[in-house]
Amino acid sequence: MAAQTVASTTESTVDLGPATALSCRECGHRVPLGPVFACEECFGPLEIAYDFSAYDTEELRKTIEAGPANIWRYAPLLPVPADVATKPNINPGWTKLVKADNLARELGVTGGLYVKDDSGNPTHSFKDRVVAQAVEAARAFGYTTLSCSSTGNLAGAVGAAAARAGFRSCVFIPHDLEQGKIVMAAIYGGELVGIEGNYDDVNRFCSELIGDPAGEGWGFVNVNLRPYYAEGSKTLAYEICEQLGWRIPDQLVIPIASGSQLTKIDKGLQELIKLGLVEDRPYKIFGAQAEGCSPVSVAYKEGHDVVRPQKPNTIAKSLAIGNPADGPYVLDIARRTGGAVEDVNDEQVVDAIKLLARTEGIFAETAGGVTVGVTKKLIENGLIDPAKTVVVLNTGDGLKTLDAVAGTGLTATIRPNLESFREAGLA
Amino acid sequence: MAAQTVASTTESTVDLGPATALSCRECGHRVPLGPVFACEECFGPLEIAYDFSAYDTEELRKTIEAGPANIWRYAPLLPVPADVATKPNINPGWTKLVKADNLARELGVTGGLYVKDDSGNPTHSFKDRVVAQAVEAARAFGYTTLSCSSTGNLAGAVGAAAARAGFRSCVFIPHDLEQGKIVMAAIYGGELVGIEGNYDDVNRFCSELIGDPAGEGWGFVNVNLRPYYAEGSKTLAYEICEQLGWRIPDQLVIPIASGSQLTKIDKGLQELIKLGLVEDRPYKIFGAQAEGCSPVSVAYKEGHDVVRPQKPNTIAKSLAIGNPADGPYVLDIARRTGGAVEDVNDEQVVDAIKLLARTEGIFAETAGGVTVGVTKKLIENGLIDPAKTVVVLNTGDGLKTLDAVAGTGLTATIRPNLESFREAGLA
Structure with a gap:
């Protein structure tokens, strides 16, 4: 399915559980579930509309409490299929x-x-929560590549989630990031592309790519998959x-x-x-x-x-x-x-x-x-x-x-003997 | 209670749940629970002996399954009091x-x-599991300072656990460790003492300190608390x-x-x-x-x-x-x-x-x-x-x-435009 920036009115047949449509936060216009993020009427942000009407409160509570120790315990309240916990996913959440x-x-x-x-x-980081959702939306829409622009946490979260879930990943970052951040994002083995420019240049390039045939089949977690991700x-x-x-x-x-x-x-x-x-x-x-x-x-x-x-x-x-x-x-x-x-x-x-x-x-x-x-x-x-x-x-x-x-350091330095220990006032 | 290297035969009245004694792994000699780690008979390592005889299998299973999402779900099988989950502790475990x-x-x-x-x-790191046990032993024995020698993971685990559990901490490391490791250990605010020497010197110094009045009231997690820690x-x-x-x-x-x-x-x-x-x-x-x-x-x-x-x-x-x-x-x-x-x-x-x-x-x-x-x-x-x-x-x-x-890095570097993206073979 091609990336789109504005909602079409084509019917969607994807199974995303209780999610029924995308609804514009500004004007309320509704469109079918799809890889779109801006309202065709007013360009307002689209968000997920749900049908929770069939739920019995106490049954729902029991289902949740018996669920896995991750975000999928709340699958009945999220834009994911009911069997989401059986899919390969990095399964974040249920943190302390x-x-x-x-x-x-x-x-x-x-x-x-x-x-x-x-x-x-x-x-x-909490980014694992949002990326895990984007992965399931990407799967539903038939995407095979996960992408994003990032300066750190998101790159790692997308790389890791794509690896587990069996997607290709291609993440864009400014080429001159600190080496440590590059390692954290590169270790998962996806494409990690340095852009000669700053973060704004990276973002602008990603927007270009979404509108181009080259971006076909690509799910940008925080752009065309944003309503699900969020x-x-x-x-x-x-x-x-x-x-x-x-x-x-x-x-x-x-x-x-x-x-x-x-x-x-x-x-x-x-x-x-x-x-x-x-x-x-x-x-x-x-x-x-x-x-x-x-x-x-x-x-x-x-x-x-x-x-x-x-x-x-x-x-x-x-x-x-x-x-x-x-x-x-x-x-x-x-x-x-x-x-x-x-x-x-x-x-x-x-x-x-x-x-x-x-x-x-x-x-x-x-x-x-x-x-x-x-x-x-x-x-x-x-x-x-x-x-x-x-x-x-x-x-x-x-x-x-x-x-x-980085300023945090040793509170004392001593020689390896008790005399030096006492001199330092540590006894 | 003073630090001891060899078990005495003094009776212990500490409540460490199902733990009943320390038992020598080599000769089987038993001594009361205490802050000791070597057998007085043969200098073999002491380990915890338990009395699990009162447990009904299915009741125990239910207790565990209804327990918290951390190691304390297994409190009936560990040297900790039954109410351990109510104490301040870093609560590790139940990892994926x-x-x-x-x-x-x-x-x-x-x-x-x-x-x-x-x-x-x-x-x-898994060190949180062992340090969490040492914390509860230290509490039972009336220690007020947690200590260890370390070159990394253990220092951070002890620092964090001591902070949460309300102990003073004093951790010894070689003074010339990498700055990043020093920050990771120092951030928890305990004493972090650099020893002028290598890791062997640090260890030798800690052994000296345990035998000295200056070490009174100190629980060295991997020395005098080692049977519990392990x-x-x-x-x-x-x-x-x-x-x-x-x-x-x-x-x-x-x-x-x-x-x-x-x-x-x-x-x-x-x-x-x-x-x-x-x-x-x-x-x-x-x-x-x-x-x-x-x-x-x-x-x-x-x-x-x-x-x-x-x-x-x-x-x-x-x-x-x-x-x-x-x-x-x-x-x-x-x-x-x-x-x-x-x-x-x-x-x-x-x-x-x-x-x-x-x-x-x-x-x-x-x-x-x-x-x-x-x-x-x-x-x-x-x-x-x-x-x-x-x-x-x-x-x-x-x-x-x-x-x-550190050799892991960018898979490509491109200019911020589609032409450069295509040239790099990423489309």
């Missing part, structure tokens, strides 16, 4: 929800503080609630890159309420950005509905999207739920990485430093209520952003 | 057992090939069997460093048989070493019962123990079960890392390259039966040994 009592004490949280630690995914973030909402005993937490702190993750977590929570799987109670969603790339935070504070693009300059590179597509939706959700959007500077990001590691033994990538740092700030300025439950997302692994904390 | 169908095709395995992927643990490896056996539907696989391929992991996996399998949780059927255990540190493999091939120490020289640094303490026990197990011990050279290790990544999307550290490489070799030389089940262990994460595959 850590009760962070030590961190809670440091931050003065008494209502229960939890870290949803997505560094436990197969390639150690749904993977809903599983974070499902897991958090199930792990809390089918309860929505009072407050969630979520990082913002494109903003897609935050909006899909909100969508997931709304679905759980409608399905009766959780009690319908108020929750507040807080968005977290780095000061060096804070277009949504700035818009929030200035009271705007639209987001003015920024040129990113922060160590939190996995969040460094200067023109976040879902920014307006994030603003809407933060305001509607009584949450907020806040940012912290790079020094605060590093401090927060160290704080989380020192209190909970979790080594987060810079994006996790952003959410923990923003949580601390929001407690200090009174926007997060420390007497109520707080769930903070860590979406990646510190091993991938070692440079950010 | 990946059905590796793509790798099976490449290696010609038709009986079912599985990779037990311990890179999914909190600090991404039991963590049993959980690999339990998980593999439970994940296979309570069945022992026909063949297991396990890396050898000290040999402790392999012997404890065998112990775990024997326990499951005695408890009636699995059918008593033959299984073969294969040990895997790197050629550059292959003392057990050499002894196996030469038909010796003892192991002649080697000076390690291999990229598989996490397995580079030239004088493995449990070498003789490994030889015994390999021979008794009809398995073998084999080694592969560094080039084969790298090839195997790439093979596993390319087929299954799993990026293993060098130790995983050793087990996969040895599996391939054992199939080729007819010692592993490809028509029967094979389980291969991956005990660590490729992100920690990037240098080993």
